[in-house]
Amino acid sequence: MEQKKYLTFGNKMAYGSGDLANNIIFGLITSFLMIYLTDAVGLNAGIIGTLMMFSRFAGGVSDVVAGTIIDRTKHKWGKARPWVFWTIIPVVVCEVLMFSTPSMNTTLQYIYFFIIYTILNDVFFTLNNVAYSTLSVLITANKQERVQLGVVRFVFALVAVSAISGGTMASVNAFGGGVVGWRMTALIFSVIAAVFYYICALSIKELPPSELGIHEDVAPEKTGVFQNLGKLLRNKYYVMQLFINILFNGLMTMVGAVGVYYMKYVIGNAAMLGVFSIVQVVPMFLGLIFTPMLVKRWGIYKVNLIGFTLATIACIPFMIFGMKGMTTPMLISHGFVWLFRAPMLGTTSALTAEISGYTYRQTGKRLDGSMFSCMSMGAKVGAGIATAMTGWLLALSKYDGKLDVQPQSSHSMITFMYVALPLIINVIMVAILMLQKVEKANETWDAHQITAK
Structure with missing residues (x-):
């Protein structure tokens, strides 16, 4: 039977603009x-890495708090949409301040960085991002539309990543480099982000609880943060997805942070980061286009497992050629890695909705905001660990940002982080994905309920 459709093409594009x-x-x-x-x-x-780690770990806790706040919110716009709207200005202001370090004592600069970084990541961006992710389950009850939203948001994310990777250094240099160049670049990107945030917040609407199959007597959920966390942790599929998010976001953070170092000091051309970004985006875009069709035929579990297994295999030549600094074969294998990773990224929101549905089946309680905090928590904790490791490993390798030529130890460490670590993390993720059978668990539960009736 064909499921009811809730979203127009414009609604989907507006939602995607939020992830841009x-x-x-x-x-x-x-x-x-x-x-x-x-x-x-x-x-x-x-x-820097150590300070980021402490802030990110605190952010992991704030994600659950944000999810609980969203679950309890009662507003004419719904539960999640108001928070997307309310946090736009604080997010973009903090982003500009983050790249506007004052000229003062070094210790005060560390303090300034830590305060702004923590306020941005652990308060405003957390509320905004958890609310945004939760919207995917509140604006449609159609499973295929949720998959489509996941695809659309990551297509828009790819556009943003390409713009950031390819345009940041050019913009910084155009404004004269140094702190001024970075501040002006952050200002421009933040204004652009604000525009797309507002498009998202003002162009979509949440469905009434009855349309989502939520009974008024169980919404909003009245339990506290730790009670909600307990319910989530008793859902084994939530724990699996949390670990997947931590590993993947940690990997992406480290590779993203060290990528510019690899291009600048190992390849010898920082502008190559933009080329690698383009080669990442095009295959991934193609993979995302076919994801809804593949999921409709084989389901989320098979598509994710097969795709990520193939991505892991593609990481092998990327590592081999990367160790030798052979950019052309690196680019080819890099493209295949992201072609096969695309389905997992495109199905993240739909899979999280399935996991949230499993908790609802087991407990009778809707914890969509808290459940979608899994995505944000994984990003925060994974990024915290990865950022700290990046800083520690760079410092251990004797990296000195004031030197034009870095020691060989730094080159070796940067190369390991950029080309070898992805293969290791991918292997671990495939092992976890083999166990992530939440779709089957929900189908079995529903079948038992029908039989019982």
Whole structure:
């Protein structure tokens, strides 16, 4: 039986614009904040990484708090949409401040960085991102439309990543480099992000609870943060997805942060980061286009497992050629890696909705906001660990941002982080994906309920 459709093409594009904004904000931080602080401001990579780690871990807790706040919200716009709207200005202001480090005592610069970074990531961006992710389950009850929303949001994310990767260094240099160049670049990107945030917040509407199959006597959920967390942790599929999100976001953070170092010091051309970004985007875009069709035929589980297994295999030549600095074969294998990774990214929201549905079946409680905080928590904790490791490993390798030529130890460490680590993480993720059978569990539960009646 054909499911009822809730979204127009314009609704889907408006929703996707929110992730374009998210990735402008988050992408500039994950890919360029470290090199801005080490090379433009002159701070120590190890100290920066440690401060980021503490902030990110705190952000992991704030994600659950944000999810609970959203679950309890009662507003004429719904539960999640108001928070997307309310947090836009604070997010973009903090983004500009993040790349506007004042000229003062070094210790005060570390303090300034930590305060702004924590306020941005652990408060405003957390509320915005968790609310945005939760919207995918609140604006449609159609499973295929949720898959389509996941595809659309990641297509828009790819556009943002391409713009950030390819345009940031050019913009910084165009404004004269240094702290001024970075501040102006952050200002421009933040204004663009604000525009797309508003398009998202003002162009979509949440469905009434009855349309989503939620009874008024169980919405909103009245339990506290730790009670909600307990319910989530008793859902084994939530725990699996949390680990997947931590691993993948950690990997992407480290590769994103060290990518500009690899291009600048190993390849010898920082502009190559833009080329690698384009080669990543085009195959991934193709993979995302076919994801809804593949999921409709084989389901989320098979599509994700097969896709990521093939991506892991493609990581092998990327590592081999990357160790030798052979850019052309690296680019080819890089394209295949992202072609096969695309389905997992495109199905993230739909899979999280399935996991949320499993909790609802087991407990009778709707915890959509708390459930979607899994995605944000995974990003925060994974990025925290990866950022700290990036800073520590760079410092351990004797990297010095004030030197034009880095020691061989730094070259070796940067190469390992950029080309070898992805293969290791991918293998672990495939092992977890083999167990992520939440769709089957929900189908079995529903079948039992029908039989019982």
